[in-house]
Structures are given as C-alpha cells and as structure tokens.
C-alpha cells in the first residue's frame with residue numbers, strides 16, 4: 001500500500017477545480033420527525049427513480065423554527081429515502097451548530113442558488129422577540145454554575161458531576177451531561193434538554209425534575225432529549 | 240531562533256526582556272495527600288537536571304513538607320513568609336540544592352498560617368524570582384482556600400495531580416474550574432492557563448479489579464491533556480525517607496515516570512508508560528531470563 005516511500009516525485013494525484021453543478025434544494029419549512037417522515041415517504045413514492053443517492057442542500061431560509069434541529073436524525077431520515085444532505089444553507093446560529101455537529105457544512109445564503117431565481121425585493125425579516133442565547137465552549141466543572149437568562153444554553157463541552165447548568169429556554173449539550181441540568185427555569189414548560197450522553201445527576205424542566213437513581217434505569221449514557229408531557233418528564237433516546 | 244546561548248546572556252547581565260520567559264507552574268489537586276509535594280520535588284529536580292534554572296516554592300505554609308522531601312530541612316533559616324514581610328531578602332531565604340545544579344528551594348514557614356500570604360507579597364516575590372529563574376514551581380497546599388488560591392493565582396501552567404479515585408477526580412475538576420475563573424490570567428482576559436493531568440499512585444492491577452478508575456475514565460471526565468501516569472511505587476516512600484526526590488532514583492518506575500513527564504513538559508514526545516499491567520515480558524518467557 002505504500003509505494004511512495006522511495007521519495008520519487010509522483011504525478012499529482014488530484015487537482016482542485018471550480019465548477020457549477022446543479023443540485024437539488026430541500027427547502028424546510030418546519031421540522032418534526034413524524035410529519036417529515038410521512039411527507040418524505042409520500043414524495044418518494046410519487047417519484048421513486050428520482051431518489052437514488054441524490055445529494056441535496058437543506059435550505060433553512062424559510063424555516064419557521066429557529067430553534068434546535070436534530071440534523072443527525074434528519075440526515076438519517078433523508079438517507080433512508082435516498083436523499084443525501086451535503087450542506088445547509090441559511091438557518092439560525094443554533095441550527096448552524098447542530099448541523100456542524102452532524103458534519104454538515106454551512107453555505108452562505110445565496111450560494112448555489114438556482115440561476116433562474118428571481119431577484120425579489122428582500123423580504124423584511126419576520127418580527128421575532130429578541131432571544132439571548134448563551135454558547136459555552138469549555139467544560140463546565142464541578143462547583144460551577146452557568147445560567148442562560150432569557151434564552152437557550154448551548155454547551156459544546158462536557159458538564160461535570162457537581163456542575164449545574166440552567167436556562168430559561170432549552171439546554172443543548174454536545175457532550176456528556178454528568179451534572180445537573182435545569183431548563184425552563186422561569187416556568188417554560190415547553191423547554192427541552194438535549195445531550196449526547198445522559199449521565200446526569202438531575203434533569204428538570206419547568207420545575208419538574210427527576211434524579212439520577214431514576215435516570216439510571218433507562219437511556220443511561222444515551223443520546224437523549226427530555227421534555228414534558230403534561231406534568232411528566234419524558235426522556236427519549238435518539239437512535 | 241538565532242539568539243546566543245543562554246550562558247552568554249546571563250553573563251552579560253542583560254535586561255529581563257532578553258532572558259527566556261519565566262514560566263510559573265502550579266502543582267495542585269484540591270484533595271490532600273495525592274502526591275503534590277512528591278511531584279513538585281520530582282519535576283522541579285527534573286527541569287533543573289535538564290539545564291533549566293528552577294526554584295520550587297512551598298506554599299503549604301504551616302505544614303512545611305517540601306524541605307523534608309528535598310532533604311534540606313536543616314538548612315532552613317528564613318522562609319517565604321519572611322521574604323514577603325521584608326524580614327529577609329530572597330538570597331537569604333533561597334536554599335541551593337546540594338545534589339542538583341540549577342535548583343533552589345524557597346521553603347515555607349512552620350510557625351505561620353496561610354493568611355500570612357498576601358497577593359501583593361506573592362506577586363512581588365514572583366516578580367523578583369522571574370529575573371533569575373526559568374521555571375518557578377509552586378507546590379500548592381490541599382483544599383480550595385487561600386493557600387491554594389495564592390499558589391495558582393499567577394500560574395502560566397497547572398499540573399493537576401490526581402489519584403485514580405472518584406473523590407480525587409471530583410476535586411481536580413473543581414480546581415480546574417477555579418483555574419479558569421479565579422486566576423490572574425482569567426481575571427485579566429489573558430490566554431488561559433495550560434492544564435495538564437498527572438495521574439499518580441496508579442496501580443493497573445487494581446484498575447483491572449475495578450477498585451480504581453482507569454486512565455481513560457479520568458481523562459474522559461477531566462477532559463485535559465495527560466502529562467503522565469506515575470505508578471504507585473515503594474520507591475516514593477523510600478525516596479522521601481532519604482530526603483531525595485524520587486526522580487533521582489533512575490532505576491525506579493516512579494523515577495522514570497517523572498523523568499518522562501519532565502520531558503513531555505519540555506515539549507518532547509514521549510510515549511506513555513506504566514498504564515498497562517506489568518506483564519511477564521515476552522523476552523523473559525522466550526529466553527527464560529529471571
């Protein structure tokens with residue numbers, strides 16, 4: 001396998017070239033696993049030949065949700081139906097992060113636009129309440145506390161045992177959660193907690209909590225999300 | 240780098256800017272009795288052995304341990320607190336090591352408590368030491384109180400001494416959090432302290448039995464760079480009884496492990512050892528060497 005040991009100048013084995021290729025764009029308006037699954041299945045059924053390892057760009061420019069999208073899950077779903085996401089376009093800061101984690105690069109809005117795209121007046125951005133999200137990139141250590149006031153908390157590092165992370169909004173942890181995580185601490189019962197490995201001491205959403213003895217019984221060390229179903233805290237694993 | 244050799248610089252009595260930058264290294268842990276002083280003595284000696292002018296400061300005011308391990312307890316006249324209070328100057332308090340060139344010890348006081356350390360005082364002494372030394376090794380006391388804060392506050396690097404057990408790992412994690420927030424570098428928005436994990440008193444047999452955490456377990460939780468693994472070894476106690484840092488015992492496993500760690504600290508690539516169980520070596524089996 002190693003023929004280049006002998007320091008002979010070889011012919012270059014690749015070259016980078018600029019090019020324009022036509023690529024399908026999947027414009028996402030909103031993402032919810034079941035609906036997306038159903039509609040995608042329907043589309044594929046109507047044109048089965050089209051969907052054979054077809055590369056697509058996921059466009060988020062018209063997406064209603066600006067919150068977390070699980071691109072790992074979405075990507076798997078697409079591939080099941082013969083669509084291969086290669087990048088995202090547009091999207092919120094938070095979506096960029098999760099896309100990044102799923103290995104999807106980000107294209108600036110406007111790139112790879114179909115040439116016939118009409119030059120419209122740019123639409124005014126929809127009115128949205130200002131959201132103050134907090135991004136943490138270093139481990140949250142034992143004895144430390146991080147509170148994302150008024151928004152989501154995004155942590156791209158482990159949360160140690162004995163550490164506490166809190167947010168008025170959702171909590172996303174791209175790493176193991178070994179400490180305590182409290183989402184929706186100002187009473188938002190729609191807040192969710194996501195983490196790559198559930199090893200937590202406590203999970204709480206909108207004041208409803210469970211502690212590690214209960215957590216250990218299922219989904220331990222799994223990639224999970226936690227949310228409230230009525231007054232019950234539900235933990236479900238991503239496959 | 241085209242600068243002339245270090246010796247010339249020093250002889251020429253140049254200003255500080257032209258001397259190599261001093262690095263302040265704190266040896267810390269949170270939990271007590273994990274091997275900080277053993278490590279300070281060994282790594283300080285290792286750095287000096289490799290030609291770097293080094294001073295080890297004992298921040299464990301009130302207990303005074305370093306001088307015993309270095310075997311210089313009878314030569315202590317003035318100490319760190321005397322210098323801070325202006326009762327003695329640095330040259331009176333610094334003890335030159337008898338065994339290793341380039342090595343000095345600044346001992347702690349036995350009769351004071353940790354409140355005798357003031358931030359301004361510590362800073363003043365460190366600034367003065369920086370004029371003369373390449374490495375300043377700070378042996379931190381246990382705990383997360385004043386003494387430990389003083390030892391870490393001005394550090395450029397931190398070596399987190401950790402034993403492979405849950406409570407030690409937890410305390411190390413805690414210290415790592417404080418290093419990121421309660422230090423000069425953190426408070427002044429400077430590049431963060433470089434953190435290294437030194438796993439000491441490691442016993443692969445007990446790891447296999449599930450009685451101790453493994454290297455991977457500890458690395459996984461603390462998520463910092465591994466400087467080295469020091470095996471649990473009788474040579475450490477023997478060395479401390481003799482008042483000679485264990486790194487001088489180059490036959491011993493712990494001595495060799497500290498030498499490896501010193502070289503990694505200086506930027507050398509040295510493969511990790513002492514992580515696996517000591518096997519009946521293949522050579523021993525093949526050739527029947529006893």
Ligand SMILES: Nc1ncnc2c1ncn2[C@@H]1O[C@H](COP(=O)(O)OP(=O)(O)OP(=O)(O)O)[C@@H](O)[C@H]1O
Pocket residue numbers: 268270271272273274275276277278299304379380381439440441469470471472473475476479493
């Ligand atoms: N690798 C080792 N193998 C065996 N014994 C060790 C090892 N490292 C340290 N020890 C022993 O552990 C004890 C504590 O070591 P040391 O004094 O260096 O710890 P320390 O962290 O400085 O303690 P303190 O927190 O009290 O300052 C000593 O008896 C020492 O001999």
Ligand SMILES: [Mg+2]
Pocket residue numbers: 275276277299304378379380
């Ligand atoms: Mg000590």
